Amino acid sequence: xxxxxxxVAVFCGLLILSLLVRDNWIQFVAADDLKNHKNNRRVPIxxxxxPRGDIIVDGEPIxxxxxxxxxxxxxxxTYKNGPMYAPVTGYASxxxxxxxxxxxxxxxxxxxxxxxxxNRTLDVLTGKxxxxxxxxxxxxxxxxxxxxxxxxxxxxxxxxxxxxxxAILALVSTPSYDPSAFAGSSDEDGKAWNALQKKxxxxxxxxxxALRQTYPPGSTFKVVTAAAALEEGIYDDVNGKTDSPLxxxxxxxxxxxxxxxxxxxxxxxxxxxxxxxxxxVFAAAADKVGNEKMQEYAEKFGFNNPKVDTPTRAAESVxxxxxxxxxxxxxxxxxxxxxxxxxxxxxxAAIANDGKLMKPYLVQQLVxxxxxxxxxTDPSKMSDAVSPExxxxxxxxxxxxxxxxxxxxxxxxxxxxxxKTGTAQHGVDNSGNPYAWFxxxxxxxxxxxxxxxxxxxxxxxxxxxxxxxxxxxAPIAKDVMQAVLKK
Amino acid sequence: xxxxxxxxxxxxxxxNRRNTELVLLAFAVLVPVFAYANVGLAIDGSLPAGMxxxxxxxxxxxxxxxxxxxxxxxxADPILLPIATLLNGLGLVLIWRLDQSKYLARLGxxxxxxxxxMWSCLGIAFFVGxxxxxxxxxxxxxxxxxxxxxxxxxxxxxxxxxxxxQSFGAKIWIYIGPFSIQPGEFAKIIIAIFFAGYLMVxxxxxxxxxxxxxxxxxxxxxxxxxxxxxxALSILILVFETDLGTSLLFFGLFVVMLYVATxxxxxxxxxxxxxxxxxxxxxxxxxxxxxRITAWLHPMDIFLPEDQRPAGLISDQSAQSLFSxxxxxxxxxxxxxxxxxxxxxxxxxxxxxxTVGEELGLAGMMAVLLLYALLVQRGxxxxxxxxxxxxxxxxxxxxSAFALQVFIVAGGVMNLIPLTGMTMPFLAQGGSSVIxxxxxxxxxLKISDxxxxxxxxxxxxxxxxxxxxxxx
Numbered sequence: 001x002x003x004x005x006x007x008v009a010v011f012c013g014l015l016i017l018s019l020l021v022r023d024n025w026i027q028f029v030a031a032d033d034l035k036n037h038k039n040n041r042r043v044p045i046x047x048x049x050x051p052r053g054d055i056i057v058d059g060e061p062i063x064x065x066x067x068x069x070x071x072x073x074x075x076x077x078t079y080k081n082g083p084m085y086a087p088v089t090g091y092a093s094x095x096x097x098x099x100x101x102x103x104x105x106x107x108x109x110x111x112x113x114x115x116x117x118x119n120r121t122l123d124v125l126t127g128k129x130x131x132x133x134x135x136x137x138x139x140x141x142x143x144x145x146x147x148x149x150x151x152x153x154x155x156x157x158x159x160x161x162x163x164x165x166x167a168i169l170a171l172v173s174t175p176s177y178d179p180s181a182f183a184g185s186s187d188e189d190g191k192a193w194n195a196l197q198k199k200x201x202x203x204x205x206x207x208x209x210a211l212r213q214t215y216p217p218g219s220t221f222k223v224v225t226a227a228a229a230l231e232e233g234i235y236d237d238v239n240g241k242t243d244s245p246l247x248x249x250x251x252x253x254x255x256x257x258x259x260x261x262x263x264x265x266x267x268x269x270x271x272x273x274x275x276x277x278x279x280x281v282f283a284a285a286a287d288k289v290g291n292e293k294m295q296e297y298a299e300k301f302g303f304n305n306p307k308v309d310t311p312t313r314a315a316e317s318v319x320x321x322x323x324x325x326x327x328x329x330x331x332x333x334x335x336x337x338x339x340x341x342x343x344x345x346x347x348x349a350a351i352a353n354d355g356k357l358m359k360p361y362l363v364q365q366l367v368x369x370x371x372x373x374x375x376x377t378d379p380s381k382m383s384d385a386v387s388p389e390x391x392x393x394x395x396x397x398x399x400x401x402x403x404x405x406x407x408x409x410x411x412x413x414x415x416x417x418x419x420k421t422g423t424a425q426h427g428v429d430n431s432g433n434p435y436a437w438f439x440x441x442x443x444x445x446x447x448x449x450x451x452x453x454x455x456x457x458x459x460x461x462x463x464x465x466x467x468x469x470x471x472x473x474a475p476i477a478k479d480v481m482q483a484v485l486k487k
Numbered sequence: 488x489x490x491x492x493x494x495x496x497x498x499x500x501x502x503n504r505r506n507t508e509l510v511l512l513a514f515a516v517l518v519p520v521f522a523y524a525n526v527g528l529a530i531d532g533s534l535p536a537g538m539x540x541x542x543x544x545x546x547x548x549x550x551x552x553x554x555x556x557x558x559x560x561x562x563a564d565p566i567l568l569p570i571a572t573l574l575n576g577l578g579l580v581l582i583w584r585l586d587q588s589k590y591l592a593r594l595g596x597x598x599x600x601x602x603x604x605m606w607s608c609l610g611i612a613f614f615v616g617x618x619x620x621x622x623x624x625x626x627x628x629x630x631x632x633x634x635x636x637x638x639x640x641x642x643x644x645x646x647x648x649x650x651x652x653q654s655f656g657a658k659i660w661i662y663i664g665p666f667s668i669q670p671g672e673f674a675k676i677i678i679a680i681f682f683a684g685y686l687m688v689x690x691x692x693x694x695x696x697x698x699x700x701x702x703x704x705x706x707x708x709x710x711x712x713x714x715x716x717x718x719a720l721s722i723l724i725l726v727f728e729t730d731l732g733t734s735l736l737f738f739g740l741f742v743v744m745l746y747v748a749t750x751x752x753x754x755x756x757x758x759x760x761x762x763x764x765x766x767x768x769x770x771x772x773x774x775x776x777x778x779r780i781t782a783w784l785h786p787m788d789i790f791l792p793e794d795q796r797p798a799g800l801i802s803d804q805s806a807q808s809l810f811s812x813x814x815x816x817x818x819x820x821x822x823x824x825x826x827x828x829x830x831x832x833x834x835x836x837x838x839x840x841x842t843v844g845e846e847l848g849l850a851g852m853m854a855v856l857l858l859y860a861l862l863v864q865r866g867x868x869x870x871x872x873x874x875x876x877x878x879x880x881x882x883x884x885x886x887s888a889f890a891l892q893v894f895i896v897a898g899g900v901m902n903l904i905p906l907t908g909m910t911m912p913f914l915a916q917g918g919s920s921v922i923x924x925x926x927x928x929x930x931x932l933k934i935s936d937x938x939x940x941x942x943x944x945x946x947x948x949x950x951x952x953x954x955x956x957x958x959x
Contacts (some may be wrong), residue, residue: 001880002871003750004747004750005747005867005870005883008746009867009871011743012863012886015890015891015893015894016856016890016893016894018898019894020857022903023812023849023852024849026812026844027848027849031812031813031814031815031816031817034813035813035814035816039810040810040813041810041829042810042814042826042829072590072826
């Protein structure tokens with residue numbers, strides 16, 4: 001009986017051998033595919049298995065992580081002043097994914113980034129749990145707070161930039177949402193999420209208006225038109241007479257363009273025209289510059305660029321290719337002209353920085369858990385928007401607006417402030433309530449530390465449009481500038 | 488006559504290897520104790536409170552088993568007991584580790600360690616009982632036909648109990664009060680006894696009376712009776728209890744033992760043909776078998792939207808089990824740090840190997856599989872060494888039943904073959920299984936004790952000169 005017995009022994013050996021081969025297949029050859037399979041829940045479990053790194057504002061984390069007992073995700077994201085900082089951070093939800101900084105710097109925050117490899121290897125060797133790195137933002141907490149409190153219950157957005165570096169100092173959007181509300185995976189989180197969706201909430205609180213919403217820029221765009229006219233040599237002297245008839249008939253049409261009220265706009269100088277915000281003067285100037293050149297100058301300020309990444313990508317601001325009458329209207333920030341609040345802050349910043357537009361950025365540093373800086377954003381020039389001479393002329397004009405024009409509400413004693421109000425019509429036949437705009441910059445002896453753009457939606461109940469910008473938006477811009485200057 | 492220059496030495500007893508066993512047992516107890524500490528440190532960051540009790544319990548069990556072997560089977564194989572202890576100990580650690588999962592607790596699979604510890608003690612009690620009461624394995628031969636009746640009753644019983652919803656259609660349990668028993672596990676040993684006794688008597692008839700046809704020896708029609716009966720039984724198990732694993736195990740066991748008894752390769756050919764035909768026949772009308780095959784071929788299709796999913800795919804167990812193995816990789820996540828609880832149902836029983844694969848990695852899995860291989864091969868060795876045909880057949884039957892079970896379970900969990908409901912010997916949670924396997928090891932030890940026991944010294948012949956040892 002021993003011969004078949006030996007064969008049976010060999011057969012049983014083969015059975016085990018086939019198990020070993022199969023085991024090598026699934027645990028070695030196919031292991032990575034199985035490990036990273038999209039339905040393998042270990043992937044999200046792993047992601048929330050340790051506290052995420054934090055997002056830092058002025059040395060203080062504005063995020064946190066808290067251990068939760070529900071479900072198999074160990075840590076949940078928390079936010080301090082969540083609604084105020086939501087346009088900066090985005091959200092990181094166990095169920096609904098990540099957005100903005102939370103998404104773009106996810107690999108640093110989770111600790112998976114290749115640049116943290118050395119750290120991670122060291123942690124494995126010393127048996128420490130994996131740790132995420134931190135993201136240090138450029139936000140100025142005082143400016144952020146001033147903007148947040150200034151907007152209050154109003155719907156709108158604020159973007160503030162350091163003109164000399166491009167560092168974003170404030171980014172506020174209202175109404176906002178608290179990303180903590182749906183960071184977990186409980187039923188309440190799901191309910192909170194649903195309540196915030198646009199289809200359930202007409203205010204669309206999860207929209208980042210400062211970066212992702214475009215508005216007609218209205219009269220604030222007149223500074224860009226003025227820049228184009230000066231650069232193109234159509235006008236040289238800001239105090240000289242312009243060729244601006246009143247009433248002004250839009251080219252190729254019989255439609256007269258009105259000013260807001262009975263303004264001294266006939267052949268008014270650029271200085272005067274900006275001071276009182278003449279539509280006729282700038283529409284005529286835009287027509288003289290021509291659509292192609294207008295686009296070119298708008299693009300130098302950052303328009304028509306779909307990739308303005310802070311790193312959170314801003315929506316594309318558009319100066320359209322259009323016919324003469326529409327081009328004239330676009331020159332005063334109407335027609336198909338669209339801009340994000342960040343874009344208009346960039347316009348103010350470029351002028352304040354003597355014509356040089358710096359690339360806006362929100363992330364100052366990426367810091368490893370051991371506090372090593374693994375990435376540092378250095379200020380970089382985006383474009384030369386206008387020549388320094390033109391920039392200085394534009395500064396005179398904008399400072400005049402604040403000194404004695406429509407923007408007096410932004411005056412700060414002891415500091416030079418330049419600004420421009422705007423009130424943009426929108427909706428079919430301008431039926432919607434106008435948007436109140438204000439863009440401005442402050443200047444000290446050391447240069448300009450802040451440029452800001454404010455938009456307040458639903459600026460109803462104002463008789464004269466330009467007053468809306470000055471009345472509603474300018475005080476907010478003033479508070480933001482003061483918050484920055486105080487430092 | 489000068490006899491002073493010739494000295495004869497009385498045979499010293501062959502080394503009985505009990506001390507080797509003791510040393511190996513020390514390792515077999517220490518390894519799971521360290522594993523236990525490891526789980527506690529990984530989950531809570533501190534040594535688990537039950538560690539001392541667990542270590543002492545396992546140590547005491549091993550010691551009792553060892554002392555009983557020393558006394559009642561002194562020449563038995565020294566490796567079988569340590570391997571069984573190690574696997575049982577690791578199984579307890581793995582179950583305790585899965586007990587810590589809140590996820591499984593929510594699924595109603597609460598604490599299982601203390602039960603399993605109790606069953607393990609009972610297993611050791613059976614082990615001791617077999618060694619003490621079974622003076623000689625040949626006694627079992629007397630119970631050949633009683634075994635047949637008992638095995639039939641055990642196999643048939645679950646068909647008369649309703650299947651529980653969570654068992655995915657397989658009816659392999661009977662319920663007595665709060666206990667559920669898997670009679671198929673016990674039947675494994677009893678049916679091996681029946682086959683061994685039956686084949687020992689009939690093997691000459693089965694082997695010799697045959698016709699040659701195309702190089703194969705065809706059995707006579709009347710000798711086909713038994714194999715047809717077993718085949719029919721396994722088909723009936725498959726149909727009425729929808730239990731592919733048990734069915735496969737019994738038929739495979741019978742074919743292997745028939746082959747060993749008769750030395751006729753033709754039986755294997757017949758066996759394979761009949762099992763293929765039987766499986767195809769049952770699969771043609773039994774949806775449960777088809778489901779298992781669909782799940783085997785397309786485990787990941789469970790994640791498709793419901794309308795695109797293949798019919799009959801109802802569980803993501805196979806997929807989750809594969810994720811477990813894959814996520815473990817070569818070195819594993821470390822005990823207590825994996826997520827094999829995602830398998831959900833049967834994570835502690837049928838799928839316990841997935842936890843080994845995830846937390847101990849390819850390395851740990853290979854080690855565990857090799858432990859099983861070693862256990863099986865020591866059983867085969869016992870069969871080779873056994874001096875009586877019944878002992879040989881019984882040892883080879885028990886060892887191959889064990890090997891087949893390991894293959895069917897591990898192969899199913901690793902998706903090498905369709906998944907069937909069976910437990911991994913010693914590792915998995917389940918009282919019937921642990922008691923059966925301890926008894927199985929005890930019988931193997933008993934056979935190997937008989938096989939390795941030195942032959943009694945020949946009676947001194949009267950004409951031989953007296954010999955004496957001269958001590959200087």
